[in-house]
Amino acid sequence: MREATGTARLFHRLSTILLTFLLVPRLVGARPYPVHWADDNNGRQRISLNEGWKFSRFTSNPDSLSYDSLKSWILPSANNFIKGDKHQPPSGTPPGSNVQYVQPDFDDRDWESVDLPHDWAIKGPFNAPGVSGGMGRLPSNGVGWYRRTLTRSPEDEDKSIFLDIDGAMSYAAVWLNGRLIGGWPYGYASFRLDLTPYLDGGDNLLAIRLENALDNSRWYPGAGIYRNVWLVKVNPTHVGQYGTYITTSDVSEEKATVHLTVDVENGGASDTTVDVVTEIHLLDPATGTPGEEVVAQFEKATVAVPAGGKMSVSGSTAVRNPLLWGPPPEQEPNLYVATTRLTVNGTVIDTYETPFGIRSVTFDANQGVSVNGKPVKIWGTCNHGDLGSLGTALNTRALERQLEALREMGSNALRTSHNPPAPEFLDLADRMGFLVLDEIFDTWADRKTTNDFHAIFPDWHEPDLRAFVRRDRNHPSIIAWSYGNEIPNQSGSATGATAQALHGILVEEDPTRPSTCAMNSAGPGSPLADALDIIGLNYQGEGLGTSTDGSFDRFHAAYPGKVVWSSESASALSTRGTYLFPVTSGNHADVGDGPGQGGDGRDYRVSAYELYATSWGSSPDKVFAAHDAHPYVAGEFVWTGWDYLGEPTPYDGDDGARSSYFGIIDLAGFRKDRFYLYQARWRPDLPMAHLLPHWTWPDRVGQVTPVHVFSSGDEAELFVNGKSAGRQKRGRGQYRFRWDDVVYQPGNVSVVVYKDGEEWARDARWTVGKAKGLTLTADRAEIRGDGRDLSFVTVAVVDENGDTVPEAGNAIAFSVSGPGRIVATDNGDPADMTEFPSLTRKAFSGLALAIVRADKGASGDITVTASAEGLETAEVVIRAA
Numbered sequence: 001m002r003e004a005t006g007t008a009r010l011f012h013r014l015s016t017i018l019l020t021f022l023l024v025p026r027l028v029g030a031r032p033y034p035v036h037w038a039d040d041n042n043g044r045q046r047i048s049l050n051e052g053w054k055f056s057r058f059t060s061n062p063d064s065l066s067y068d069s070l071k072s073w074i075l076p077s078a079n080n081f082i083k084g085d086k087h088q089p090p091s092g093t094p095p096g097s098n099v100q101y102v103q104p105d106f107d108d109r110d111w112e113s114v115d116l117p118h119d120w121a122i123k124g125p126f127n128a129p130g131v132s133g134g135m136g137r138l139p140s141n142g143v144g145w146y147r148r149t150l151t152r153s154p155e156d157e158d159k160s161i162f163l164d165i166d167g168a169m170s171y172a173a174v175w176l177n178g179r180l181i182g183g184w185p186y187g188y189a190s191f192r193l194d195l196t197p198y199l200d201g202g203d204n205l206l207a208i209r210l211e212n213a214l215d216n217s218r219w220y221p222g223a224g225i226y227r228n229v230w231l232v233k234v235n236p237t238h239v240g241q242y243g244t245y246i247t248t249s250d251v252s253e254e255k256a257t258v259h260l261t262v263d264v265e266n267g268g269a270s271d272t273t274v275d276v277v278t279e280i281h282l283l284d285p286a287t288g289t290p291g292e293e294v295v296a297q298f299e300k301a302t303v304a305v306p307a308g309g310k311m312s313v314s315g316s317t318a319v320r321n322p323l324l325w326g327p328p329p330e331q332e333p334n335l336y337v338a339t340t341r342l343t344v345n346g347t348v349i350d351t352y353e354t355p356f357g358i359r360s361v362t363f364d365a366n367q368g369v370s371v372n373g374k375p376v377k378i379w380g381t382c383n384h385g386d387l388g389s390l391g392t393a394l395n396t397r398a399l400e401r402q403l404e405a406l407r408e409m410g411s412n413a414l415r416t417s418h419n420p421p422a423p424e425f426l427d428l429a430d431r432m433g434f435l436v437l438d439e440i441f442d443t444w445a446d447r448k449t450t451n452d453f454h455a456i457f458p459d460w461h462e463p464d465l466r467a468f469v470r471r472d473r474n475h476p477s478i479i480a481w482s483y484g485n486e487i488p489n490q491s492g493s494a495t496g497a498t499a500q501a502l503h504g505i506l507v508e509e510d511p512t513r514p515s516t517c518a519m520n521s522a523g524p525g526s527p528l529a530d531a532l533d534i535i536g537l538n539y540q541g542e543g544l545g546t547s548t549d550g551s552f553d554r555f556h557a558a559y560p561g562k563v564v565w566s567s568e569s570a571s572a573l574s575t576r577g578t579y580l581f582p583v584t585s586g587n588h589a590d591v592g593d594g595p596g597q598g599g600d601g602r603d604y605r606v607s608a609y610e611l612y613a614t615s616w617g618s619s620p621d622k623v624f625a626a627h628d629a630h631p632y633v634a635g636e637f638v639w640t641g642w643d644y645l646g647e648p649t650p651y652d653g654d655d656g657a658r659s660s661y662f663g664i665i666d667l668a669g670f671r672k673d674r675f676y677l678y679q680a681r682w683r684p685d686l687p688m689a690h691l692l693p694h695w696t697w698p699d700r701v702g703q704v705t706p707v708h709v710f711s712s713g714d715e716a717e718l719f720v721n722g723k724s725a726g727r728q729k730r731g732r733g734q735y736r737f738r739w740d741d742v743v744y745q746p747g748n749v750s751v752v753v754y755k756d757g758e759e760w761a762r763d764a765r766w767t768v769g770k771a772k773g774l775t776l777t778a779d780r781a782e783i784r785g786d787g788r789d790l791s792f793v794t795v796a797v798v799d800e801n802g803d804t805v806p807e808a809g810n811a812i813a814f815s816v817s818g819p820g821r822i823v824a825t826d827n828g829d830p831a832d833m834t835e836f837p838s839l840t841r842k843a844f845s846g847l848a849l850a851i852v853r854a855d856k857g858a859s860g861d862i863t864v865t866a867s868a869e870g871l872e873t874a875e876v877v878i879r880a881a
């Protein structure tokens with residue numbers, strides 16, 4: 001949802017970009033971010049409050065406050081999202097008014113100056129006391145205070161003024177001028193507080209307290225105000241928060257019906273009669289602006305809104321020859337925007353824009369998911385919310401880069417495991433045409449960790465769920481809701497009852513989409529499975545670990561009317577560029593330290609032959625085989641697309657690693673070999689072949705060194721130093737070509753792949769020389785000087801021919817000149833405990849990454865230099881404009 005005219009202007013170019021991107025992924029140039037314009041002429045201003053904060057973190061409680069002591073004043077913030085009795089704040093002075101940090105005259109000059117979005121933990125150091133490997137070993141715990149001045153000018157005296165926080169981790173409590181005005185505990189939720197009654201003319205002091213207990217998550221949760229914060233100024237009579245709801249029906253290429261409900265709120269002291277008019281425009285994919293042409297409009301409605309009250313108006317209109325929203329490559333993600341205007345006696349008092357798409361999604365137990373009548377197999381990934389070395393601090397370009405890489409792999413779907421994503425994530429999914437399974441909870445009333453969401457589930461599940469759906473339901477990318485993941489006591493009747501209650505709320509808030517939970521242990525006939533619209537199976541469908549006795553057929557038989565999909569699959573593990581011998585001869589092995597088990601617990605690495613998984617997981621090959629044997633299964637959401645902070649399974653012991661091995665793409669954004677295994681399956685029409693391992697093995701001369709090839713072709717011939725090692729056909733149930741008897745000699749290995757008897761693709765590896773120098777490659781050579789846009793610079797350690805030295809681990813020192821800075825470095829090694837802001841970073845498997853940001857207001861050249869002892873220095877120039 002977006003507000004105010006002009007926002008749409010900044011939508012990215014859609015399908016043309018996407019097509020270009022699919023062909024030449026690296027040529028996507030600088031593009032504008034979606035930014036919300038402040039435009040007072042339209043009656044509404046949405047102003048970024050990201051700048052100019054003071055911040056301090058305390059490892060022990062500095063103020064004697066706690067959620068428990070604040071709770072009865074915070075609960076009323078949920079009132080718009082509960083159906084039953086509203087919470088009444090207690091009488092008397094709210095707590096905290098005597099705490100020094102909420103006082104306007106508190107001297108915060110010693111505090112850190114920060115801009116939002118801000119993740120206080122990401123700069124480290126690692127091995128924070130009490131923080132487990134599962135949570136990423138970073139200092140996310142403690143109390144954090146943020147302070148900032150807000151100035152109300154005389155012309156805003158009659159306005160309603162709201163504070164919109166897209167996400168704050170966690171237990172946010174907000175004071176204005178020393179008075180507690182509300183908050184929201186769930187750190188992944190977006191929320192609004194009404195500042196109007198508490199604002200003074202001139203300067204006001206806003207103070208926000210966050211608190212993260214130890215053991216509040218199973219992965220890295222981040223910490224701080226890590227998403228955007230906005231000040232929204234409107235007339236007292238205005239479109240409410242999440243105040244439009246658009247659905248479509250009777251969708252075809254000839255015609256569609258669009259239904260709209262608009263909530264009008266009157267925060268003023270007098271009754272107001274307003275006219276509500278909404279026009280629909282196409283969003284121009286080239287410029288992101290609404291087209292001139294009014295594609296359709298809703299009949300004008302006139303509504304009398306009593307003082308302090310709220311009224312809704314609804315209408316429907318037909319769009320002829322609609323350009324439908326659908327997933328590439330077969331379909332295009334066309335978007336429209338509905339522009340709603342409120343007028344009083346002909347004067348516009350509010351303008352509210354709602355981007356949306358026209359599409360139909362159908363679910364069939366045998367056909368799976370269809371969009372606009374066309375079957376679409378779900379080729380999805382699960383992802384946590386962090387952005388690797390940038391932490392959880394929202395950055396739209398970093399998010400876009402994640403989705404671009406997944407799209408390049410052929411992925412068409414995303415599961416927001418296990419929490420509401422940033423609004424910008426859904427904007428990107430809409431524009432790029434991803435199908436989204438939008439998920440809200442990892443726990444209900446039973447805990448997974450001591451201090452997780454279970455503690456507040458009784459009070460907050462209803463407002464969190466209603467607010468989540470109202471925020472997100474206009475996004476065409478969302479095809480289904482998920483309200484739980486691997487809930488404890490999954491087969492119990494209490495869990496089934498909770499599922500029914502949550503399902504009931506979802507049907508009230510959005511009857512147009514089905515909902516689901518991810519079940520890793522509940523079976524057919526369990527109360528939980530009975531409650532679900534879609535059967536979401538984590539791992540059990542394929543069969544856990546080495547078992548091939550999966551549960552797909554049992555669920556399909558028990559629920560002949562329900563779609564079955566793998567809400568989580570694989571949990572395969574690997575470390576980029578690491579190959580361990582011997583290699584299992586099977587198509588899957590549980591990871592371990594023994595021979596053929598793919599693990600190395602001493603160096604915390606897992607082999608990238610991509611055959612190893614957790615004891616509950618399955619190699620990609622095993623998942624593919626299970627899905628191909630059960631074609632009614634609608635698809636899979638792989639755990640995970642990108643590596644993430646925390647959960648360093650199988651090395652989450654006391655002195656183990658700090659980030660995951662699950663990703664198809666590593667934490668730095670470098671593709672593991674697995675990327676090409678998925679690409680071969682998900683982009684069958686793309687001529688591609690990917691050969692592994694690397695071919696520089698001075699210690700392996702004369703030893704068996706298996707060669708595997710991932711390709712979309714059906715036949716392949718391998719050559720070892722020019723001599724054929726045999727031509728193979730890929731049969732049913734085989735997802736890789738493998739020559740397991742190759743004996744290593746220096747030289748080269750190359751493969752020629754065929755499809756239908758014609759040459760289709762080639763790949764080769766050869767023995768490289770000693771490290772001689774470095775190369776630097778920027779993903780974008782020009783970025784905006786807005787203090788937010790990023791260029792991702794890859795460093796490779798190369799030999800005299802410019803070939804990457806596969807196991808190089810040289811320490812690289814970075815420096816920058818010009819109007820920019822390096823905000824983080826990384827190399828994709830889950831066990832590297834060097835802090836992310838460090839300007840020195842060891843290469844890992846030949847590569848390292850530096851993330852460069854231009855200063856705000858910058859223009860001109862930023863020169864990034866990389867040097868390493870004994871190697872030739874390299875530089876790259878990035879232009880800020």
Ligand SMILES: *[C@@H]1O[C@H](CO)[C@@H](O)[C@H](O)[C@H]1NC(C)=O
Pocket residue numbers: 344345
């Ligand atoms: C709108 O016009 C009517 C009739 O002229 C008038 O009574 C009313 O006060 C006007 N409302 C506003 C908000 O100006």
Ligand SMILES: *[C@@H]1O[C@H](CO)[C@@H](O)[C@H](O)[C@H]1NC(C)=O
Pocket residue numbers: 446447448488489492
């Ligand atoms: C539910 O799960 C919790 C752990 O989350 C466990 O302590 C409790 O005993 C379980 N209750 C039942 C009824 O199984």
Ligand SMILES: *[C@@H]1O[C@H](CO)[C@@H](O)[C@H](O)[C@H]1NC(C)=O
Pocket residue numbers: 720721722747748764766
């Ligand atoms: C691979 O090795 C063969 C035999 O030594 C040689 O003829 C060929 O040119 C090599 N190819 C590459 C790409 O190095």
